[in-house]
Amino acid sequence: MIRGSSKTFALSEERRTRQKAWLLGLVLYGLAAGGDFAYHLIDYLHTGDQAIDFSEVTVAFSAALFWPVDIVAVTLLARQ
Numbered sequence: 615m616i617r618g619s620s621k622t623f624a625l626s627e628e629r630r631t632r633q634k635a636w637l638l639g640l641v642l643y644g645l646a647a648g649g650d651f652a653y654h655l656i657d658y659l660h661t662g663d664q665a666i667d668f669s670e671v672t673v674a675f676s677a678a679l680f681w682p683v684d685i686v687a688v689t690l691l692a693r694q
Contacts, residue, residue: 650685651678 654674
């Protein structure tokens, strides 16, 4: 392959686009995780003793990491 050819440019542009898509996905996932974390902490404040324990922070953090599963679980538990 000749340096500077259009094929080389197209490959680098495709790689850059893919990296931007991954970055956008990670940012959106992080924003949703932060929102889920805040939701759990606020929920603990309203339903608990008006204080957040360390164990509640760890549970909220774990739920925030796996927020898609957490949303399904909260929905299923709310039905019961």
